[in-house]
Amino acid sequence: MFDTYEQAIDWIHARLRLGIKPGLSRMEWMLERLDHPERRIKTIHIGGTNGKGSTVTFLRSILQSAGYRVGTFTSPYFEQFNERISINGQPINDQELIELTNVIKPLADELDQTELGGPTEFEVITAMSLYYFAKMTPVDVAIYEVGLGGRFDSTNVIHPLLSIITSIGLDHTAILGDTYEEIAFEKAGIIKNGVSVITGVKQPEALNVIRKKAIEGKSPLYHLGDEFSTSSRESLKRGEQFSFSSMFGQIQKLETSMIGSHQVDNAACAVMASQVLANYYSFMIDEEHIREGLTQAYWPGRLEILSENPLVLIDGAHNEEGINALAREINSRYADKKISILFAALKDKKLDKMIATLEEAADQLTFTTFDFPRAASVEELMEVGSNSGNKNIAVDYRSYLDKKINELNKDEILIVTGSLYFLSEAKPFIMNVLKNK
Structure with a gap:
């Protein structure tokens, strides 16, 4: 077992040798042994080619402004590994990471000896985050960013309150496919039956795949440009300004502190998510929380x-x-x-x-x-x-x-x-x- 942060991190990074192993069987095995922490947490699942991290940040900031305790699971980290598991934007501390690693290591060692094979680095960290948010430091809601694809991503063991697919692009084509339809199929794998889906996807062929999956699962779909929209976009010196409209109402002159027209799309998806949470899941989120959340959201390394x-x-x-x-x-x-x-x-x-x-x-x-x-x-x-x-x-x-x-x-x-x-x-x-x- 581990006594120092360095020992824990070295062991986690050593799992990189196992590469990417799509599939949920190893995650399901570990969660069974952990008494299913994923069932004890309210979650939101965010996938897509670009914009995942920014959308996580916008939505986390809105929820935090409304007074909620929000866990986030993101990748990759930007300045320190601990960022990947955070609460209200604050990474877990070194001692907590040691404790989590000591919980998961015996399970990984046991899995190593089974026909399923040992868990990858990403699977280990995903399991750590679920245990952390459910048992060590409970949160009101946890936002999970997909690592790769969606359908077979290790985060896809959660049953979220809602799912968000930000965008579709030709990335990781060797694994996900080399057409927008093929990649959209993998991303749409996070859609759960009856669970609302919010998307900013622009390509018609990709949107058709997502729409078909939503219809099959009777999952309400909210698409940027149809069920909700933005207008009056204007670039600010250090951010963007836009107005937002949906069936739940209009909000004029919202401002973000992140630069780029694409960040307006990401922010709009987060605003729509907050309205769905408020109207269907009894989250106490007002316009002032949305405004404050968007202006205070910060995600390093994005313009x-x-x-x-x-x-x-x-x-x-x-x-x-x-x-x-x-x-x-x-x-x-x-x-x-x-x-x-x-x-x-x-x-x-x-x-x-x-x-x-x-x-x-x-x-x-x-x-x-x-x-x-x-x-x-x-x-x-x-x-x-x-x-x-x-x-x-x-x-x-x-x-x-x-x-x-x-x-x-x-x-x-x-x-x-x-x-x-x-x-x-x-x-x-x-x-x-x-x-x-």
Whole structure:
């Protein structure tokens, strides 16, 4: 058993060797042995290609503003591992993580010896979170972010009050399929019979899959653009403003503290979820809680401005849809600026369209890499792009950032983007450079 935080974390990370093992049998086995903690918690399930984490944050912040104690299970972490299991935005402490690991390890050891095989890292952490929210530190409601897909994701053992599918994009195609319909089918796997579904999905072919699943399960469906909508969108200096409308009423001039038109869609899904909870599940949520929740919601690494002078922004755009959203914001917000982009990515991503979009958006595009097993090398990134003259490489991103930040002019913006794993490593360094500038 574990006595220190380091021992616990090392054991959890060691489960990564088992990779991704779709299916719920190992989770069901562990939850049976834990006396089914998932049945003791009110939950909300959020899936989708992009926007999951932001929607979790918007909804958590609204519920917290209404006075509820809200657990969240998210991935990946940005600054510390403990973030993955949080209450009211506060990560569990190191001692709690040690205790949780000591609860789950004997079960993992036993599972290792069965025909089901040992649980993966994600399955271990999911089981830890369910036990934590149900038995160690009970919450009023827990919001669960899907890890990968939905149908066979380890979080799909919960029976939520409602499900949210934020968006569909061509990511993780080797596992989920390479068409919008195939990926939507996997995401729609979180829909439970009779449980309301909220979605911001835009592609008609993907929406048809979700709609069919909802009809089959007699699950009420609320689609952004039909059952609820936004209007009067306006970009603010550090956020967005919009009005919201649904069958439950209208709310004028809501404001978010997160940048991007896509964040308006995510916020709208969260507002709709809060209205469903208020009208059908007796949650005491008023307009003031929605307003306060949206303005106070903060999710690191999503079009996050780290400094205005010099202008430095980071964004975890790690797939085609994320890069497209970033490019739209660059064009609308910073058309008068010279755009310098530093980009690092994982080699298992579809990089060609991502890099082509960045080349078009940037005046100067620099490729870099970082210490991560799946990170693409600078050479691999350079090979993907065109032969345009606005590209170069930075083998050591720290040296590049130190020099670049100290040389930035007022008419220039530095955008650091790509893998969230890269951003979580780079952000503390950037903050230190800015502090010492």
